[in-house]
Structure formats: C-alpha cells, structure tokens
Amino acid sequence: MQPLAYLDPEFLNSAEARPLRILAEYLEPLQRFKAEDIQDTVVFFGSARIHSREHAERALAGLVRRLAGRRSVDPEGRLARGRKALEWSRYYEEARELARLLTGWSRSLESSHHRFVVTSGGGAGIMEAANRGAMEAGGKTMGFNIKLPLEQDANRYITDGLHFEFHYFFMRKFWFAYLAKALVIFPGGFGTLDEMFEILTLMQTEKLDKQIQIILYGTDYWDRILDFEPLVQWGAISPHDMKLLQRANAPGDAFELLKAHLTTHHLATGTTQEMKAPGIAKTRS
Numbered sequence: 001m002q003p004l005a006y007l008d009p010e011f012l013n014s015a016e017a018r019p020l021r022i023l024a025e026y027l028e029p030l031q032r033f034k035a036e037d038i039q040d041t042v043v044f045f046g047s048a049r050i051h052s053r054e055h056a057e058r059a060l061a062g063l064v065r066r067l068a069g070r071r072s073v074d075p076e077g078r079l080a081r082g083r084k085a086l087e088w089s090r091y092y093e094e095a096r097e098l099a100r101l102l103t104g105w106s107r108s109l110e111s112s113h114h115r116f117v118v119t120s121g122g123g124a125g126i127m128e129a130a131n132r133g134a135m136e137a138g139g140k141t142m143g144f145n146i147k148l149p150l151e152q153d154a155n156r157y158i159t160d161g162l163h164f165e166f167h168y169f170f171m172r173k174f175w176f177a178y179l180a181k182a183l184v185i186f187p188g189g190f191g192t193l194d195e196m197f198e199i200l201t202l203m204q205t206e207k208l209d210k211q212i213q214i215i216l217y218g219t220d221y222w223d224r225i226l227d228f229e230p231l232v233q234w235g236a237i238s239p240h241d242m243k244l245l246q247r248a249n250a251p252g253d254a255f256e257l258l259k260a261h262l263t264t265h266h267l268a269t270g271t272t273q274e275m276k277a278p279g280i281a282k283t284r285s
Contacts, residue, residue: 006020021167021168022168022171025166025167025168025171025172026171026174029164029175032161032162032164033179035161036114036140036161036162037112037113037114038113038114038117038140038142038162038179039111039113039114039115040115040116040117040179040180040181040266041116041117041118041119041142041179041180041181042102042116042117042118042119042180042181042182042183042184042258042262043119043120043176043180043182043183043184044095044098044099044118044119044120044126044127044129044130044183044184044186045120045121045126045183045184045185045186045188045192045195045196046091046095046125046126046127046129046130046185046186046187046188046192046217047125047126047186047187047188047189047192048121048123048124048125048126048127048152049124049125049189050085050088050089050091050092050125050126050129050186050187051085051088051089051092051124051125052089052092052093052096052129053086053089053090053092053093055089056082056085056086056088056089057086057089059082059085060079060082060083060085060086063078063079063082064079064082067079088187091126091129091186091187091217091218092125092126092128092129093129094217094250094251095126095129095130095133095184095186095217096129096130096132096133096136097133097251098130098133098184098217098251098254098255099118099129099130099131099132099133099134099137099141100133100134100136100137101133101137101251101252101255102116102118102134102255102258102259103118103133103134103137103138103139103141104137104138104139105255105259106139107137107138107139109267114139114140116181116182116262116266117134117139117140117141117142117162118130118131118133118134118139118141118142119141119142119143119144119176119179119180120141120142120143120144121143121144121145121146121172121191121195122142122143122144122145122146122152122154122155122158122163122164123143123145123152123153123154123155124152124153124155126186126187126188127143127155128155128157131143131155131157131158132155132157134157135157135159140159140162141157141158141159141162142158142159142162142163142164143155143158143162143163143164144164144166144172144175144176145163145164145165145166146165146166146167146169146172147165147166147167173195173198176195176199177198177199177202177208180199180212181210181211181212181213181261181262181265181266182212182213182214182215182258182261182262183196183199183212183213183214183215184215184217184254184258185214185215185216185217185222186217186218187217187218187221187222196214199212199214200214200244200245203244204237204241204244210265210266211261211265211266213246213257213258213261213262214244214245214246215245215246215247215248215254215257215258216245216246216247216248217247217248217249217254218249219247219249220249222247228241228242
C-alpha cells in the first residue's frame with residue numbers, strides 16, 4: 001500500500017520536499033521553545049578546537065612522554081602545538097566560568113520564563129564550555145548542532161530536550177538571531193567569523209527589532225585578527241558602526257557588560273516577549 005505523502009520517507013527526502021524540510025526546522029524548534037518556556041538567549045560562539053585545561057595538560061604530558069629519548073627534535077612541531085593548545089585552554093575555562101556566572105544570575109530573576117539561556121552551536125570546544133558552565137550553575141542550556149560531512153557530535157552538557165539538530169545553516173542562524181539578546185564571541189575560525197558578521201550586518205542595517213550586544217572576548221586574539229579602522233578610513237563603514245562591538249578579557253568583566261546590557265534593555269523596560277511565530281525583520285509599511 002502506498003503510504004501517505006507526509007509519511008513517505010522517499011518523498012520527504014526528495015528535492016521536491018525541500019520546502020517541507022525547511023519548514024520543519026522552523027516549526028519543530030518553535031514548539032520545543034514554547035514547551036520549555038524559553039524566552040530568550042545569550043549565545044556563545046567560538047572554536048570547536050579549544051579544549052579544557054585538563055584535556056590539554058593530559059595531551060601535552062602524553063606527547064612529552066612519547067617524544068622522550070628520541071634522537072630527532074620533533075620535526076612536525078607537535079610540542080609547539082601542544083603548548084599552544086594548553087595556552088588556548090584558558091578560553092575554554094573562561095567561557096565555562098562566564099556561562100556559570102550568567103546562568104546563576106539569570107536563575108535569580110523573577111520570571112515565568114527562562115531568561116537569557118546560554119546557547120551554543122552544540123559541539124565541542126567553546127560550545128561545550130558554555131553548555132558545561134550553564135549546566136554546572138543548575139540552569140537550562142541549549143545546543144544548535146549542525147550536520148556536517150565530518151560529523152559534529154553534540155556535547156553532553158546540553159539540557160535534555162534542548163538539543164537541536166539542523167541540516168540548513170540558514171535555519172540554524174535564524175534561531176540564533178531570533179532568540180539572542182547578546183552574543184559572546186570567543187576566539188574561533190571561519191565559522192565563528194561567519195556567525196558574528198551575520199549578526200553584525202543585521203544590526204548595522206537595522207533588521208533586528210531589539211537591542212542586541214556583541215562582546216569580543218579575548219583581546220590578545222581579536223586585536224590581531226580584526227582591525228576595522230581601515231574600513232572606517234575608506235568609508236566602508238561609519239565610525240558609529242565601531243560601537244556595535246564591545247571587548248572583554250576576563251569572565252567577570254564580560255559578565256558585568258552582559259548584566260548591564262540585559263538589565264537596561266531587556267529587564268528595566270518591564271516588557272515581556274511571548275514566544276510566537278517569529279520574524280526578525282522590523283515591520284515596514
């Protein structure tokens with residue numbers, strides 16, 4: 001017997017059914033956000049390649065043991081990379097601490113909804129650290145994972161029921177943008193930059209109908225990677241656009257920036273945002 005079209009796996013995975021798959025990645029998360037009373041988020045972006053201090057120390061110690069007594073001097077530079085990984089582990093630990101501070105504060109707020117839920121891309125590295133810190137503070141924490149050719153497994157610190165799997169990058173980005181009241185951008189690569197510039201463009205072009213904050217975390221890294229002054233000098237962006245980014249280099253400093261922004265723009269107004277079928281663009285006549 002021929003199955004109903006909406007129960008036919010062959011049809012649902014066909015090119016013709018692509019609009020249905022896109023719609024599913026819009027409606028299914030919305031249903032779960034409502035069920036879990038999620039009102040808004042603070043999103044942590046950053047590299048999946050940054051490990052915890054414990055992991056980095058263990059890996060470096062193992063490498064030193066394996067290389068001990070060898071005549072050749074580490075021609076592949078593995079020791080240098082291991083030491084750099086240990087240096088970078090500070091960002092894992094600081095993302096974890098910031099998420100813990102933020103979640104502890106958000107849980108103290110009087111609200112019928114879960115406010116400022118720590119959210120990540122769901123994978124390893126900084127994403128894991130953010131989910132881990134929020135979990136350790138006793139709060140809900142979400143992961144928006146993406147299916148990739150080299151499978152990215154979701155980390156184990158995401159709250160049950162709040163692990164989301166996306167096929168389409170643009171639907172994943174939509175939910176990042178729609179729910180976020182602030183972003184914290186830790187050191188990362190192409191993916192981190194892509195996600196940050198997506199939100200920056202929406203802010204610059206006033207396509208977001210809310211006040212959102214972007215914090216670049218880790219001045220040693222970002223000062224070398226991003227220099228926007230030539231963009232201002234050439235007139236590619238306005239001087240005012242430089243104010244779209246704030247910087248922090250310690251968990252306590254980043255937390256104070258977040259708390260001030262969230263209190264002023266999303267708590268002091270006394271307004272609440274009910275979860276509904278969303279659209280991130282301002283309504284224009």
